[in-house]
Amino acid sequence: MTPTTTNAAGKPAPVSLETLPAYAPTTYVDFSQPEHRAAFETALKGVRAEFYAASSRDPAVYVRLRLGATLTTDVNNAVGLSEGFKRQEGSGEFSMIYGLPGKPGYQYTRPFDFFHFEFTAVPNADSVGNAIENFTVRGLLAGKKYEAGDDYRGVWGLFGGYEYLSPQIFRLATTSLSLGTVGQWWLTRTLALQGAALGGAGFGAAGTVGDEDQRDYRYGAIPEVILNLRLIAGDRAMLETTLRQYWVVGLGTGASEGAQPYDHELINRASVGLTVRIYGPHALSVGYLISAREAHVPGFGDRHQSVQTVTLSYNFLGRTRFGAVEWRPAQLSPTVSTTQ
Numbered sequence: 001m002t003p004t005t006t007n008a009a010g011k012p013a014p015v016s017l018e019t020l021p022a023y024a025p026t027t028y029v030d031f032s033q034p035e036h037r038a039a040f041e042t043a044l045k046g047v048r049a050e051f052y053a054a055s056s057r058d059p060a061v062y063v064r065l066r067l068g069a070t071l072t073t074d075v076n077n078a079v080g081l082s083e084g085f086k087r088q089e090g091s092g093e094f095s096m097i098y099g100l101p102g103k104p105g106y107q108y109t110r111p112f113d114f115f116h117f118e119f120t121a122v123p124n125a126d127s128v129g130n131a132i133e134n135f136t137v138r139g140l141l142a143g144k145k146y147e148a149g150d151d152y153r154g155v156w157g158l159f160g161g162y163e164y165l166s167p168q169i170f171r172l173a174t175t176s177l178s179l180g181t182v183g184q185w186w187l188t189r190t191l192a193l194q195g196a197a198l199g200g201a202g203f204g205a206a207g208t209v210g211d212e213d214q215r216d217y218r219y220g221a222i223p224e225v226i227l228n229l230r231l232i233a234g235d236r237a238m239l240e241t242t243l244r245q246y247w248v249v250g251l252g253t254g255a256s257e258g259a260q261p262y263d264h265e266l267i268n269r270a271s272v273g274l275t276v277r278i279y280g281p282h283a284l285s286v287g288y289l290i291s292a293r294e295a296h297v298p299g300f301g302d303r304h305q306s307v308q309t310v311t312l313s314y315n316f317l318g319r320t321r322f323g324a325v326e327w328r329p330a331q332l333s334p335t336v337s338t339t340q
Helices: 034-056
Strands: 004-006 012-014 061-076 088-098 115-121 132-148 152-165 170-186 191-208 218-233 237-250 264-279 282-297 301-317
Touching: 088 301, 132 170, 152 191, 170 218, 170 237, 191 237
Parallel strands: none
Antiparallel strands: 004 012, 061 088, 061 301, 088 115, 115 132, 132 152, 152 170, 170 191, 191 218, 218 237, 237 264, 264 282, 282 301
16 A cells, blocks of 8 residues: 655645655663663653742732722720821722642742732821831741641741731731741632631830820830631632731830830731622622720820721732632543633
């Protein structure tokens, strides 16, 4: 039989056997021989290294931009302090979590291979100092990933961070070094629980926002505890809550004149929010936030301060929607998406 090819007109054309290259059989490699097996394993290690290097530069990321309006529902300020707060404010927030646990092949080999960045601004604030309500950056300095069963992935280690909070009537700024963990647990096929638990200490300051003669800033060590949970229902909705506690311990003459050296104060901050995706990356959310401070100031007595707010926001979500990371083989198989 004469082999054929296709000519320019798309019709078969005969080919002479003499024009074909000579047949050369494939050389058989016996991998039972030690030198051949060693060469194969070396090549395989190279392929794996290239795969993991590429994967380590492709993290799981969660991004969210919020624009909304905040209503201050309740303010409890200490007796004698000026009532310098607004009931209604604008709100703009950007949040990013980089390197979420569970991404196949992703490695935590460099500082900040995992980090959480959050920034909340108040566009219509009455001063530059009150224009930033929250600035938080927290990253993994050194750690190791781990897993528990088929449905849980996490990373634990040493975290470093900086936090600035300014809920109108008092402020806090602190650096921190913490030990903790970040993880994700698949509760069902489409329901995921992400969380973080950190405990550590740093150095910073906290105090009242008011007239100069009313301020009671205290500088010192600040032990802190941070807990965060995010319950994610597919790419449709997310319920989240965050708890933060700071114990500000004044050290020597580091306290200002209105504060007592070697004393302490407690600052708590808790939030809960619900976000529902409407279409594509567009979502709506409602959130509740309470910030409270308990301090004792000689000459002024105990200062119990708290601010409660409710915020309604429009959200623009990143391409990963709510950031649930998928690693389960059955769910990673190609499927046709019907989500709008």
